[in-house]
Structures are given as structure tokens and as C-alpha cells.
């Protein structure tokens with residue numbers, strides 16, 4: 001199958017090499033005989049809600065976010081339509097914040113967001129930085145741990161009843177207080193976990209691929225052929241160990 005990915009603002013939102021996540025999806029799709037067709041979506045480019053199987057937005061600091069925010073908010077309708085029709089989505093950090101209702105800066109400014117995720121973000125005084133370990137259950141009965149790295153000043157507050165991506169075992173998460181990290185809405189995932197998130201968490205890469213393939217083929221998500229994941233498991237082990245050393249939930 002061909003999986004079409006719409007990569008939003010690759011030139012602006014790519015902090016900590018977030019685009020490495022795309023390389024992982026590409027390789028894991030290819031190893032199962034599928035082809036990833038990645039198309040950049042920049043400022044002024046229209047989003048055709050029927051053209052993609054997966055949308056991807058990386059992270060960026062407030063400055064980069066401010067540069068893309070008005071354009072991204074203008075793409076709200078087609079992004080929400082794509083999500084409603086079963087397109088998968090992964091949004092990281094700055095992108096995650098802007099996929100919610102918006103981001104309030106320390107200077108009183110407010111960047112309106114897409115309004116897809118049921119949350120709002122406000123910048124705090126301190127930054128929440130370090131390795132993170134989460135426990136996730138995206139499909140009932142299937143528990144997985146997710147290891148990553150966070151670095152954000154924004155505190156994201158999920159609306160009551162909204163589903164997080166996972167529960168924080170070690171680290172800060174959305175706001176440092178709720179014990180929740182990220183947001184999950186159908187086939188859309190938003191998270192503060194940066195950079196090489198998918199290389200060390202191959203189960204999440206495969207979950208996203210399965211959702212994108214389900215959209216491409218018009219079927220329910222199917223299990224993917226297992227891969228050895230030897231290096232990936234080692235990368236996860238090291239990252240999870242660093243998060244554990246950090247101590248209890250912050």
C-alpha cells in the first residue's frame with residue numbers, strides 16, 4: 001500500500017530532529033512492503049482533507065510557533081475533516097500545543113490553535129525538562145510503556161473527560177501536576193515527547209502505521225508483521241532507565 005503523509009511545516013517545526021519520526025515510519029512501512037509518500041505542507045499550502053492517511057506536526061519554540069500559528073489555525077477545518085474521516089495524526093510538543101485551542105504566552109499573547117485536541121496551554125515560569133516514562137493503553141488491554149524526553153514551559157490542561165496519551169510514571173507530563181501526558185483523540189496522538197520518540201518506542205510507530213494503513217485501505221486497523229526490534233529495545237531500555245533515575249513523578 002501507499003501511505004500518504006502530510007508533514008506540516010517541516011522547515012519550522014523540527015526541534016530535536018523531530019523529523020526522525022518520519023524516517024522510522026518510512027523504514028517500518030518499507031519492511032512490511034508499504035511505501036510512505038511524504039509531502040510537505042508549508043505556509044499558504046492548502047490541506048486537502050482527502051489526500052492524506054497521516055498528518056505529522058513537529059515541535060518548535062515559541063518563536064517558530066508564532067510564525068506558523070496563524071496559518072495553521074487557518075487550516076483548522078480541513079485538518080478536523082481529515083481527522084473525522086479517520087486520518088491518523090501525530091503532533092509533537094509545539095505542534096501538540098497548537099493542535100489544541102491555543103497557547104497563551106508569558107507576555108499576555110495568545111496564539112489560537114486548530115481546536116482539534118480538547119485542551120489549552122499556558123506558558124509557565126519554569127521549564128519542565130528531562131527524560132519521561134509513561135504507561136499507555138491505546139487499545140483496551142494492551143498496555144505499553146513509552147520513553148521520551150520533554151522540554152517545555154507550556155502547561156497543557158486537558159478538558160475534563162479528555163483522554164491522555166498516557167500516565168506519567170517518571171517526569172512532568174502535560175502540566176507537572178495531573179499525572180497525565182499528551183492527548184489521544186481517535187487516531188490522533190499529541191505528546192510533549194520529542195525528537196527520537198518513535199525509534200525507541202516501535203510499538204507506537206506501528207500503532208500509527210496501522211491507523212494510517214486502515215485509512216488507506218478503508219478497513220479496521222490490522223496487526224502488522226512483527227519486526228526484531230533489537231536495537232529499538234536497547235534504546236528504550238536506556239531511555240527508560242534514565243527516566244527512572246530521575247525519581248518519582250514530578
Ligand code: GLN
Nearest residue numbers: 059060093094152153154
Ligand atoms: N512553546 C513551547 C514550550 O512550552 C515549545 C516547546 C517545544 O516545542 N520544545 O516551551
